Amino acid sequence: MPTKPRLLFVITEDWYFVSHRLDLARAARDAGFQVGIATRVGACADRITAEGLELFPLRYMRRSSRNPWIELRAVHELSALYKRWRPDIAHHVAAKPVIYGGIAAQNARVPAVVNALAGLGFVFTSASREARALRPLVSRAYRIAMRHRRSRLIVQNTADEEVVLQRGLIAPSAVTRVAGSGIDVSVFQPSAETPGSPVIMLVARMLRDKGIYEFVEAARIARARGVSARFVLVGDTDLENPAAIARDQLERWSGQGDVEWWGYRADMAEVLRSSHVVCLPSYREGLPKVLLEAAAAGRPLIASDVPGCREIAIHNETGLLVPPRNATALADAMQTLASDSLLRRRLGQRARELVCSQFTVERVNAQTLQIYRELLSE
Incomplete structure (x- = not known):
């Protein structure tokens, strides 16, 4: 043999x-x-x-x-x-x-x-x-x-x-x-949005380079404008990475009501079903798996206009692109999608189609x- x-x-x-x-x-x-x-x-x-x-x-x-x-x-x-x-x-x-x-x-x-x-x-x-x-x-x-x-x-x-x-x-x-x-599109499938205020979710290791600080600041700006939404961080810190955000900082943001921090979650398909928009304002990526998973789940994307993210977050087609390190532009995109369910649905449907055809x-x-x-x- x-x-x-x-x-x-x-x-x-x-x-x-x-x-x-x-x-x-x-x-x-x-x-x-x-x-x-x-x-x-x-x-x-x-x-x-x-x-x-x-x-x-x-x-x-x-x-x-x-x-x-x-x-x-x-x-x-x-x-x-x-x-x-x-x-x-x-x-x-x-x-x-x-x-x-x-x-x-x-x-x-x-x-x-x-x-x-x-x-x-x-x-x-x-x-x-x-x-x-x-x-x-x-x-x-x-x-x-x-x-x-x-x-x-x-x-x-x-x-x-x-x-x-x-x-x-x-x-x-x-x-x-x-x-x-690659994404298993039989696991990550579209689902109806949950009732209530839109959930704008960032899923990643809690690193500065993932745009966590910009997300928190954008959430503050959006909330000051009267945007009715929940802003959620999902993921643990990574102390072996030089860009790690300390756990006490994450807990402080959560305790002050700036964002919700859910910590590490293994059940990502279930987590994404509770989202309305998935956001990754990272400084640079390879091809972020969480954006692919979110797209497969039929969720619209907000991402930085940087390598990796723009491969799947196509502006006005599968989501909205914003300049990196720009909390104001990020807040603008959050406000746009939080207030327009029809736009969310259109972008999410196209995102699902793209993943099924290429990823x-x-x-x-x-x-x-x-x-x-x-x-x-x-």
Whole structure:
């Protein structure tokens, strides 16, 4: 019997794998791959192994670490895993796995590599002094990590593809655009709006770069204008991210009545059914899954006019676009949609149509499996 090709996902957190790559891993398993997951193990280990996937806990792959010794240990840990398990393809997801996994894969002579960047991350999106200082170093690290002769880089939007090519991170022939993680449109389905004041909802990790401060300020402006709406934040903070918003700040906003903070919710389809409008005033994205889920659920979108968001939030077609970091413009869009149920319905219907035609999980999985097959055949 022919040996199944081995596919190893490398990703920093098990919860992110379950949220964004589990459907792809199932598809690969069903297509005849032996699938392994290398990640930091938290609360999702049983869910991963229940799918018949091999789980390899990582000790040193830490998103927030700046310790050179730990970073070297992370590369060594991956090299040892690659030499032991001998994957035919290593699929690295996000910045650190791409850089460290790419170096380790070359050292361990992994036959083929897929690197996936869900946006270009803090270093390329932030205007902070730290981000600007790190940008040339990270660009050079990407070039080194992605020089494997049998590799593909997956990006999620045209703007990120342009940045990657302009910076010379990889050859144009090795870049492929795939639209996010895909959405199961049978889970996220349209529903009637709930009665009462419109709920304008922002679902994300509670990070400054997601536009949380602008959302809160826009809610204050809209409320001062007499807009009758509820403004809701859904998601937990992320203390390993430099842009994290402190929990006491979120609790203070909620206690003052500026917004409601619902914290982390796993039942996203149910959460979106309680919304009327879904908002993401982020500074930059890859292709935000929450906007795709909201669109599949037939909800109109408000988003920043930035890479990633504008792929799904098309102005006056599926939602409203506003300039980034502009609370007044955001409040204007909130006011428009809060006061016009017919507009909400029209935008939501078109948003659902767009997701069903371009962003389904079946479409994304098929594109990614084709990349695997092409690499194996080279």
